[in-house]
Amino acid sequence: MARRPTIRSVAEEAGVSPTTVSLVLNNNASAIPEATKERVVQAVRKLGYRPNPSARALSSSQTHTIGFITDVIASSGYAGRSIAGAQELSWANDKVLLIVNTGGDAAITRAAVDMLCDRQVDGVIYAAMSMCGVDLPEALLQIPTILVNAYDRQSRFPAILADEELGGYTATRTLIDAGHRRIGMLYGVPEVDAGRERLIGHRRALDEAGIAFDPALVRADCWFPEGGYRSTKALMTLDEPPTALFCVNDWVAMGCYEAVKELGLSIPGDLAIIGYDNHELAGLLRPGLTTMQLPHYDLGRKAVECLLAPAGSVAPNAVIRLPCPLIRRQSV
């Protein structure tokens, strides 16, 4: 099998030294005349030369590689989108992603971090599948690190998060702008940070519009369709039922749909509904579900952007929040 050309063969072909070739290829060739450069470039092309990354890594300690650690690859497909976002921006910058999935296991996480240190990655992205606080191994302090959809309990690393509060605000605001004044919220379980923040945003929108918050219109314990179904039935039999509902996620919204249908009401005529997550089925419901989209792709992309930024330009305790776009369909 034909050996690949080396920098030496290129140098010979161009009639220069390996140093010159290296200089030209790495854009450190400010002092080299165009003519020489051109000869080198021609030789490279002619031989089809491609530098050997291992050799480059050994002598420069730069691998052009970014480690991407995930805790749990949820079946939801969200992980995939963050990975895609990170991968695409990496690719555009000639970097490549090294992936490890820890299953949430602390020992594996430690081992993964060690492995990434060994491999001299340029940076590490730690992505959690459901937003939460995490404790990460000390060793990560040696490498530029950034968290996605998670925050470090000790604030040692910057975090990129979806702006859930703003999302909750926007969702409710959308309902208000559509003319609603009696707006309920099917709120998730308190353990989930995201749900809590969405509720805060919901209340802010209400306040801002001068609508008194009515605890009777908020139902907790909704996370799956079943909960949405039950809560909707309960709310719609109130003396003064809501005319619009903000659901903590699309699953809950699906439960609403079912309840509304059974009650013989119509969406959005009798009840406007807005969800959260832009689940793959949201667009297939009848009517299409208006919802807030989690910016997983953007989170991954932003993480790489931060890693690529000049050292020090992102404070270690920075928290960057990315907006959740509103996906307008027909349910509001």
Add this chain to the structure above:
Amino acid sequence: MARRPTIRSVAEEAGVSPTTVSLVLNNNASAIPEATKERVVQAVRKLGYRPNPSARALSSSQTHTIGFITDVIASSGYAGRSIAGAQELSWANDKVLLIVNTGGDAAITRAAVDMLCDRQVDGVIYAAMSMCGVDLPEALLQIPTILVNAYDRQSRFPAILADEELGGYTATRTLIDAGHRRIGMLYGVPEVDAGRERLIGHRRALDEAGIAFDPALVRADCWFPEGGYRSTKALMTLDEPPTALFCVNDWVAMGCYEAVKELGLSIPGDLAIIGYDNHELAGLLRPGLTTMQLPHYDLGRKAVECLLAPAGSVAPNAVIRLPCPLIRRQSV
């Protein structure tokens, strides 16, 4: 910042040469007495020595890295599961996954393959998100390559696929075993290979049970809930309606559920339903949807297994089919 220990420092600490250390660390130490080995191991531990992968790669041309190329990271989350499967088995074998997403672009695919060659990966996995034939760059012939959820149009690489035919058979067989004789199928669009194969399996199960195939009970053009809804309504108003339905996917099954509910019928009493895909919502439906699970995780795992197997043990034109497990819930 303290430098990492090198093999030399370990050798000095242990009072041996770097060669000896290398031999011990790479299990080529058959000729080295226990006592010496022990000294080396102690020194390694004492110094916290970890070999430098770049250096190792440079001199051995082995990177312990597997390239994983995906075409489109679908929102369905399936990509994530194949990646997880591949990653976990890789990890268990001290290998690591390098990920590239091509978005289905041929130029990017070529560039990705070149990059993986440059980086001297031990092997390449090409995973497509919906099962299909693909044309891959020539350059891949130089590296052990295996396809997941896709097959090479020129049969140059082995492929790992879900056994859709067997899945279709098992689904229908499940219905037959539950006592049904009039079994319909809501069959997908003909362009999708998977749907066609599921239909073939369906007919085989019918044949085997001596049930005549009745074309009136098969409806094409179902892929989303809407289609399932319409087709179910149509089938259930037949003179002799089916007592069971095999849906080409869970989305279609969801449409069935809605139609059945509207018709005032019950599942599985009046109509048994079995789906395909084990969508994340399948378990949240009432009643829980019995369905066939796509073995994405296993496909990824199997791919790594093949790559790790001794060279030549997997024929280049091999097609390995993995079964889709039946997920029993309450709809049959």
Add this chain to the structure above:
DNA sequence: GTGAAAGCGCTAACAA
């Protein structure tokens, strides 16, 4: 402007 030479940390052929 350009090149020689010394590594980067490890492996492996060969010698002892």
Add this chain to the structure above:
DNA sequence: TTGTTAGCGCTTTCAC
């Protein structure tokens, strides 16, 4: 059984 030596292919310092 162990050590010496010569690379692996590239970067980078320093001298010409």
